Amino acid sequence: MQRLLADHLLSVLVFLPAAGALLLLLLPRSAVGAARAFAIAVSLLELALSLPLWVRFDLAQQGFQFREKIAWIPQLGISYNVGLDGISLLLVLLTTILTPVSLLFSYSHVEKEVRGFSIAFLILETGMLGSLVALDLALFYVFWEVMLVPMYFIIGIWGGPRRIYASMKFFLFTMAGSLLMFLAILYLAIRHQAATGVWSFAFEDLYRLAFTGRTETLLFLAFALAFAIKVPVFPLHTWLPDAHTEAPTAGSIILAGVLLKLGVYGYLRFALPLFPDAAMHFAPWLGVLGVIGVIYGAAVAYAQHDMKRLVAYSSVSHLGLVVIGIGAFTTMSLTGSILQMINHGLSTGALFLLVGVLYERRHTRELDAYGGIAGIVPVTTTLFLIATLSSIGLPGLNGFVGEFLILLGTWTSPHRWWAAAAASGVILSAIYMLTLVQRVFWNPMTHEENKKLTDIRPTEFIAAAVLVVLMVWIGVRPNDVLDRIRPSVEHLQKVVAAKQQAATYTRNAAP
Amino acid sequence: MTPDLVKFTHADLAAIAPEMVLALTGCLILLVEAFAPRLRRWFATLALAGVAGSLYFLLEAPGGTTFGGRFDTSSLTVLMGLFLGAAAVLAILMAKPYLERTGEEKGEFYALLLWGHLGVSLMTRGLDLVIVFIGLETLSLAFYVLAGFFRSVAASSEAGLKYFLTGAFGSAFTLYGVALLFGASGGTKIEGFARPGFADSPAVIFGLLLLLVGFGFKMSIAPFHAWAPDVYQGMPTPAVAYLSVAPKGASLIVLYRVFSAAFEGGMPDRFRTGIIALAILSMTLGNVVALAQRDIKRLLAYSGIAQMGYVTISLAVFGKDALAAAIVFFFAYLASNAGAFAAVASLYRDETKPHPVALLAGAGRRAPFAAAVLALCLFSLAGIPATAGFIGKFFLFKAALEKGFYALALVGIANSLISIGYYLKVVYILYMREPVEADAPPSLAPADRLALALCAAAILGFGIFPSTLWEVARRAAATLPFAGP
Numbered sequence: 001m002q003r004l005l006a007d008h009l010l011s012v013l014v015f016l017p018a019a020g021a022l023l024l025l026l027l028p029r030s031a032v033g034a035a036r037a038f039a040i041a042v043s044l045l046e047l048a049l050s051l052p053l054w055v056r057f058d059l060a061q062q063g064f065q066f067r068e069k070i071a072w073i074p075q076l077g078i079s080y081n082v083g084l085d086g087i088s089l090l091l092v093l094l095t096t097i098l099t100p101v102s103l104l105f106s107y108s109h110v111e112k113e114v115r116g117f118s119i120a121f122l123i124l125e126t127g128m129l130g131s132l133v134a135l136d137l138a139l140f141y142v143f144w145e146v147m148l149v150p151m152y153f154i155i156g157i158w159g160g161p162r163r164i165y166a167s168m169k170f171f172l173f174t175m176a177g178s179l180l181m182f183l184a185i186l187y188l189a190i191r192h193q194a195a196t197g198v199w200s201f202a203f204e205d206l207y208r209l210a211f212t213g214r215t216e217t218l219l220f221l222a223f224a225l226a227f228a229i230k231v232p233v234f235p236l237h238t239w240l241p242d243a244h245t246e247a248p249t250a251g252s253i254i255l256a257g258v259l260l261k262l263g264v265y266g267y268l269r270f271a272l273p274l275f276p277d278a279a280m281h282f283a284p285w286l287g288v289l290g291v292i293g294v295i296y297g298a299a300v301a302y303a304q305h306d307m308k309r310l311v312a313y314s315s316v317s318h319l320g321l322v323v324i325g326i327g328a329f330t331t332m333s334l335t336g337s338i339l340q341m342i343n344h345g346l347s348t349g350a351l352f353l354l355v356g357v358l359y360e361r362r363h364t365r366e367l368d369a370y371g372g373i374a375g376i377v378p379v380t381t382t383l384f385l386i387a388t389l390s391s392i393g394l395p396g397l398n399g400f401v402g403e404f405l406i407l408l409g410t411w412t413s414p415h416r417w418w419a420a421a422a423a424s425g426v427i428l429s430a431i432y433m434l435t436l437v438q439r440v441f442w443n444p445m446t447h448e449e450n451k452k453l454t455d456i457r458p459t460e461f462i463a464a465a466v467l468v469v470l471m472v473w474i475g476v477r478p479n480d481v482l483d484r485i486r487p488s489v490e491h492l493q494k495v496v497a498a499k500q501q502a503a504t505y506t507r508n509a510a511p
Numbered sequence: 512m513t514p515d516l517v518k519f520t521h522a523d524l525a526a527i528a529p530e531m532v533l534a535l536t537g538c539l540i541l542l543v544e545a546f547a548p549r550l551r552r553w554f555a556t557l558a559l560a561g562v563a564g565s566l567y568f569l570l571e572a573p574g575g576t577t578f579g580g581r582f583d584t585s586s587l588t589v590l591m592g593l594f595l596g597a598a599a600v601l602a603i604l605m606a607k608p609y610l611e612r613t614g615e616e617k618g619e620f621y622a623l624l625l626w627g628h629l630g631v632s633l634m635t636r637g638l639d640l641v642i643v644f645i646g647l648e649t650l651s652l653a654f655y656v657l658a659g660f661f662r663s664v665a666a667s668s669e670a671g672l673k674y675f676l677t678g679a680f681g682s683a684f685t686l687y688g689v690a691l692l693f694g695a696s697g698g699t700k701i702e703g704f705a706r707p708g709f710a711d712s713p714a715v716i717f718g719l720l721l722l723l724v725g726f727g728f729k730m731s732i733a734p735f736h737a738w739a740p741d742v743y744q745g746m747p748t749p750a751v752a753y754l755s756v757a758p759k760g761a762s763l764i765v766l767y768r769v770f771s772a773a774f775e776g777g778m779p780d781r782f783r784t785g786i787i788a789l790a791i792l793s794m795t796l797g798n799v800v801a802l803a804q805r806d807i808k809r810l811l812a813y814s815g816i817a818q819m820g821y822v823t824i825s826l827a828v829f830g831k832d833a834l835a836a837a838i839v840f841f842f843a844y845l846a847s848n849a850g851a852f853a854a855v856a857s858l859y860r861d862e863t864k865p866h867p868v869a870l871l872a873g874a875g876r877r878a879p880f881a882a883a884v885l886a887l888c889l890f891s892l893a894g895i896p897a898t899a900g901f902i903g904k905f906f907l908f909k910a911a912l913e914k915g916f917y918a919l920a921l922v923g924i925a926n927s928l929i930s931i932g933y934y935l936k937v938v939y940i941l942y943m944r945e946p947v948e949a950d951a952p953p954s955l956a957p958a959d960r961l962a963l964a965l966c967a968a969a970i971l972g973f974g975i976f977p978s979t980l981w982e983v984a985r986r987a988a989a990t991l992p993f994a995g996p
Contacts, residue, residue: 142896
């Protein structure tokens with residue numbers, strides 16, 4: 001057991017939830033309480049097992065750690081090849097934290113088909129973790145697509161009134177992007193075989209390939225489209241508000257917390273290092289789309305009457321900021337972007353959760369249905385306020401650190417005006433989020449039934465409190481996290497620069 | 512007649528023993544029905560034993576050609592034999608409870624299925640177009656009758672007649688093609704086509720095109736697909752499960768055999784363009800029309816037309832890896848398609864009526880196992896990773912890209928996206944709609960359960976551990992002579 005955990009920690013983490021899902025199949029469907037408790041137990045065990053990653057992660061090492069490699073389809077050089085760097089480390093931990101949080105919240109709120117819900121959630125966790133640690137492109141693609149199926153069911157079965165439309169749209173949008181990436185991955189492997197005579201889908205092997213401008217552009221676009229849809233980058237974002245609004249609260253938490261981040265992660269992990277020239281060529285476009293996303297998302301969020309839709313559009317805005325940081329491509333802005341992904345997962349996760357708390361009591365998310373409830377649900381109000389302040393970047397909480405790094409990093413890049421535009425997004429976020437708080441919690445009470453609202457339940461409180469504690473922790477001691485991100489960011493930049501340089505040499509050498 | 516056909520050697524008999532076992536088991540079932548009708552409930556077991564015995568002799572048969580070079584026993588025929596045997600086993604497993612439910616438990620069903628199976632087996636093993644044609648006709652005759660099995664149901668009689676008319680048409684094309692090739696080569700042996708410059712003559716090209724049309728009928732490649740939806744709808748579901756997979760795989764092998772011999776110097780570009788057109792038409796038409804279907808059997812028929820479009824990509828790419836990819840694809844298609852039909856057979860109460868998709872509403876809760884397997888099969892047909900269907904497409908698209916067929920691969924990918932629309936629609940009805948019928952679907956018989964479990968295991972097994980199947984398929988594909996790599 002000790003050996004297994006020492007040498008195969010990542011594999012255990014990836015497959016434990018799937019194994020739990022299989023065991024759940026053995027439970028009778030009527031054993032609702034047991035299914036709930038079992039799923040939470042598995043996700044908590046998963047969380048406990050993931051903590052050693054944080055402790056054992058070697059800050060001095062820039063490459064991938066916790067490596068494992070086993071041949072999978074040896075004829076084509078496809079292997080089960082996993083590893084972790086600072087970027088994926090944090091997202092893995094975010095996943096293992098948000099999964100029990102979501103399940104804990106659902107403990108008292110999912111009544112229909114509890115066993116199925118738990119199975120879907122655990123398989124989803126396997127898919128997310130697998131995508132985050134895979135270093136073989138075929139393996140990555142498998143996990144990337146496997147995530148879709150449970151999420152489709154989570155939205156489609158346990159979602160709101162328009163869940164069918166939303167789940168279908170989510171599936172088709174995501175699939176449309178990934179199918180092109182699938183062809184691009186195959187093409188990369190075929191080129192590798194043609195160049196070296198050896199089949200390989202390993203990221204580190206494919207990285208050595210160099211392409212002519214047109215091919216590289218096409219390949220880059222195939223990858224970038226898949227990731228941009230997932231993020232989502234404006235104008236590919238239209239599936240997001242629907243999916244978020246209709247998904248059950250737990251689904252929204254995971255969707256905002258992890259699934260969107262996988263788009264950014266995939267871009268950083270694969271698209272950038274594989275096609276650095278094209279990526280740098282398109283970086284200004286990326287930045288501009290990010291700027292549009294920030295401002296557009298904020299404006300639309302401000303206009304919403306539905307709390308969940310408002311938070312969903314705020315995600316478009318916040319992820320626009322992350323995209324700007326990546327487009328600027330300075331060490332600082334990249335570090336900020338990665339931290340901001342974690343921050344957004346925590347704060348938006350908490351916001352969705354607390355909106356869910358209110359919704360479960362009043363069965364409406366209309367802003368106008370609330371007002372003046374701060375005195376009636378003081379604990380919920382406090383938690384909501386903290387999450388809001390984190391989301392709008394109040395110093396002392398996590399959001400500030402990430403936003404500040406992105407703005408500063410972007411300002412030092414050639415694209416200063418992005419930073420100016422992004423800063424306006426930060427201000428806009430304060431406007432729409434504080435308006436939300438004002439209208440829901442403070443304004444005079446207009447609806448009598450709100451007087452009977454009950455405050456947050458213990459399971460809900462624990463779930464939300466965990467997130468709030470993490471917000472404060474990152475806000476106060478950001479270096480704990482930044483120290484883990486920075487080496488990986490520097491490594492990424494080095495890798496990209498090295499490949500760009502090599503490409504320049506070969507191009508100059510050619511007649 | 513050449514003398515070597517008259518004298519059977521011991522080796523000849525050993526080689527054809529698998530087919531003889533099938534023929535005899537079919538006869539035995541009919542005899543038992545006539546003389547001891549009370550043993551009826553053992554028919555399925557007997558039929559399974561027949562398939563098992565046939566597989567035993569197939570694995571035992573010494574390799575090499577027999578009947579004067581007209582009959583093949585190689586890693587290719589053994590692998591295809593396993594494929595066809597698995598299809599037959601699944602069909603028999605789902606047939607037993609199906610026939611019991613419909614009150615039509617007759618020996619003919621099993622006998623005809625076994626004889627049809629015999630015909631398909633001959634198609635994959637024949638090295639002489641006459642043997643291939645006999646196989647094709649044996650298959651067709653058996654399944655014409657099976658299509659009209661429910662004599663009192665109009666849809667079933669319609670299916671029988673339609674399949675017979677279009678099938679006869681298809682056979683005529685095949686036969687005319689054989690005649691032209693015979694005229695050009697002076698014989699019907701496939702190896703006789705392997706001559707430099709053989710495919711330069713227009714008559715030969717025309718003959719090959721006719722073969723393509725004839726076997727295209729059997730594979731239900733658009734535009735030769737029109738029979739499939741009606742026949743699937745009226746034919747007993749277990750027979751559809753077999754017909755929609757096995758003869759298609761065998762037809763592809765026949766085409767590959769003939770083309771690899773005739774196109775010694777590589778496939779001519781214009782011929783290839785024609786095949787590419789068929790592939791694109793079949794994928795697109797199948798997928799787009801499937802979107803509009805309301806009957807699950809018709810939906811699966813159009814899905815099959817689209818899937819055969821993907822297979823035709825392999826024929827256009829034409830090479831060892833492309834053939835191996837098609838074989839892997841067929842194994843995946845067998846598990847997914849037969850599984851889907853097994854689920855359909857068990858989820859509908861009245862077999863003599865149409866099978867509207869809407870009736871599946873709520874099955875996810877009321878018949879969880881069958882619904883889950885159906886959903887898995889549909890995800891596999893859609894090519895979602897970790898299923899066999901993804902692996903099939905993975906190797907197919909890899910083969911296409913490797914030889915530079917970028918546009919074809921793009922069309923294939925676009926079609927995969929379209930197909931998700933209707934596969935997901937069925938999943939949505941299974942799990943996200945309230946039931947419309949008061950009664951729950953009939954409870955699962957053990958044989959149904961076994962068939963469904965086998966398909967699910969194969970989908971996940973091939974989907975997660977595909978490397979052995981790929982290796983075996985590649986070795987099998989290497990037995991055909993291809994020009995170039």
